[in-house]
Amino acid sequence: MRDMERKFKRDIEDILGTFAKNVNLVVVRERLASVKNKVLVLSGKGGLGKSTVSAMLGLTLALDDSKEVGFLDIDICGPSQPRVLGTAEEKVHSSGVGWSPVL
Incomplete structure (x- = not known):
């Protein structure tokens, strides 16, 4: 371990x-x-739309005001979530309790 x-x-x-x-x-x-529910979107192949599916899934779940939604793109070759979500110019905001959302 x-x-x-x-x-x-x-x-x-x-x-x-x-x-x-x-x-x-x-x-x-x-x-x-x-965290009660965790969803992984993964594949060993690139170019399948994992980042797009992740973004759309996260945004759709977030439409329900009773849910708190977060997702993390750990694409080693270059995370595309900022581009998909239109937040490419945003900076990461970190504090003593973690990272703050940019969207």
Whole structure:
């Protein structure tokens, strides 16, 4: 398990760069434990529309005011969510409690 956590931490550092220095895997695990439903959209092949499906699914679920929705694009080759959602010019807002939504 420790080896897997170390690899995950390295992968996070590769993806997030300087933001990764503040990643505490214990806190991430605890916060994810409180999330009732998690949906993964994944495939080993590129160009299938995973980012588009993820964005549309997230936006559709968010139409229900009783739901809190968030999603994270961890496309190592270049996350396209900012382009899909029209937020490419937004900057990541981080604080002591995490990242703030830009949309």
